[in-house]
Amino acid sequence: KAGVTQTPRYLIKTRGQQVTLSCSPISGHRSVSWYQQTPGQGLQFLFEYFSETQRNKGNFPGRFSGRQFSNSRSEMNVSTLELGDSALYLCASGPGPRREETQYFGPGTRLLVL
Amino acid sequence: QKEVEQNSGPLSVPEGAIASLNCTYSDRGSQSFFWYRQYSGKSPELIMSIYSNGDKEDGRFTAQLNKASQYVSLLIRDSQPSDSATYLCAVNKGAQKLVFGQGTRLTINP
8 A cells, every 4th residue: 555645845925935745644543643744843734624624623723724525635835935944844744533543644844945 | 931842952863762842732532632743944744643642653663642741752772773763742733733842952862
């Protein structure tokens, strides 16, 4: 079974631009979560989608948004990029909504904002 | 107080020894706990999940959970140089939201 895929893998943007990242979960998985990883803050939860509905959101500004499509693929968007948005953005997929279910991470998208 | 706390290390262990990694959490109602391994420049990879008090073994890895003490640990037996990585402890806060500790950097010395 193929794992979680994320595109693009690397991205360079300038301040003020916007960016869209894509995630395809493991086949059959319906939950997709997004995380930001930086050296200073570690891994932080952005939001989670299940069946096209956002069920949970982390403490990030409204510039960070996302959506999920009917095939469970998900996108996240960051508008008006700031230097501090430079990070590794990770997508994780899980089978469904239960708390004890395991999440599997994709390879990540490394975003550099100049 | 952080929700999930780990000693950032680095933790240095000789090859063949037991590596012990610890994690504490603040929410007494937490029910699901996970250990991930992350190599430099890579994404986190699941090692173990644990939900009940006690020990759970998988090969060279043993996860231990003590809900009364709000403590989770990971033991790696017969440590190998390939075990050198950052180990992340995570707690599920509901609706697939994982809260991570800062990670413990482990180095296995040949």
